[in-house]
Amino acid sequence: MEKRELLYEGKAKKVYATDDPEVLLVDYKDDATAFNGLKKGTIAGKGAINNRVTNYMMRILEKEGVPTHYVEEISPCETLVKKVSIVPLEVIIRNISAGSFAKRFGVSEGIVFEEPTIEFSYKNDELGDPLMNAYHAFALGLATKKEIETIKEMAFKINAVMKDFFRKLKVDLVDFKLEFGRLSDGTIVLADEISPDTCRFWDSETHEKLDKDRFRRDLGNVEDAYKEMMKRILGE
Numbered sequence: 001m002e003k004r005e006l007l008y009e010g011k012a013k014k015v016y017a018t019d020d021p022e023v024l025l026v027d028y029k030d031d032a033t034a035f036n037g038l039k040k041g042t043i044a045g046k047g048a049i050n051n052r053v054t055n056y057m058m059r060i061l062e063k064e065g066v067p068t069h070y071v072e073e074i075s076p077c078e079t080l081v082k083k084v085s086i087v088p089l090e091v092i093i094r095n096i097s098a099g100s101f102a103k104r105f106g107v108s109e110g111i112v113f114e115e116p117t118i119e120f121s122y123k124n125d126e127l128g129d130p131l132m133n134a135y136h137a138f139a140l141g142l143a144t145k146k147e148i149e150t151i152k153e154m155a156f157k158i159n160a161v162m163k164d165f166f167r168k169l170k171v172d173l174v175d176f177k178l179e180f181g182r183l184s185d186g187t188i189v190l191a192d193e194i195s196p197d198t199c200r201f202w203d204s205e206t207h208e209k210l211d212k213d214r215f216r217r218d219l220g221n222v223e224d225a226y227k228e229m230m231k232r233i234l235g236e
């Protein structure tokens with residue numbers, strides 16, 4: 001597969017065309033941002049960790065019957081993925097209160113929910129990714145009702161698979177963000193990444209944060225937390 005022109009550069013990844021019109025190449029960067037790009041930095045080794053962790057999770061999910069955009073990991077920071085048109089929704093699942101949920105509702109972090117919650121935000125940096133409900137998404141034509149239903153079902157299934165997987169690694173899966181895309185035939189597949197950038201991971205015993213909150217909140221040992229998660233997930 002031949003790497004061709006840069007199509008898009010985001011905050012954490014670059015996306016290139018390839019000689020196959022149905023396949024793109026994603027290149028993960030060490031750059032980190034938070035608060036819609038206001039805080040900027042680098043996390044050494046993050047690109048490779050997020051690439052490998054994402055692909056590992058995508059392969060597990062595929063085995064469990066969740067369709068994803070994953071094709072093949074081709075280098076430490078580069079992966080081939082199926083070309084999709086991204087549904088412009090950030091889909092957030094929460095098992096334990098934290099982050100913007102705790103802030104919005106004035107509750108402490110660490111409340112374990114009886115049932116997971118789901119929320120959507122409109123993927124729009126200019127507007128700061130505002131929270132929206134499914135009706136807002138239909139009204140704006142971001143997705144059809146059927147697509148939203150499929151996305152919800154897939155997101156809860158992904159949560160069930162991931163919760164079980166991380167429990168065995170002595171990690172509490174607090175919350176995470178997913179993105180979905182449409183293949184050229186309209187099939188909805190899981191896209192983007194699943195990594196310490198997009199999930200909150202707490203050590204089950206010590207409750208130590210092992211994710212990007214260490215960067216967002218200046219907690220130190222950011223690189224160590226990413227490495228620790230890679231070690232637990234990939235065993236190295």
Ligand code: TMP
Nearest residue numbers: 098099100101175176177197198199200
């Ligand atoms: P929040 O509590 O800040 O809304 O974040 C919920 C989850 O979503 C958390 O695991 C981090 C992840 N997330 C992203 O992946 N990208 C983002 O831009 C934001 C705000 C959160």
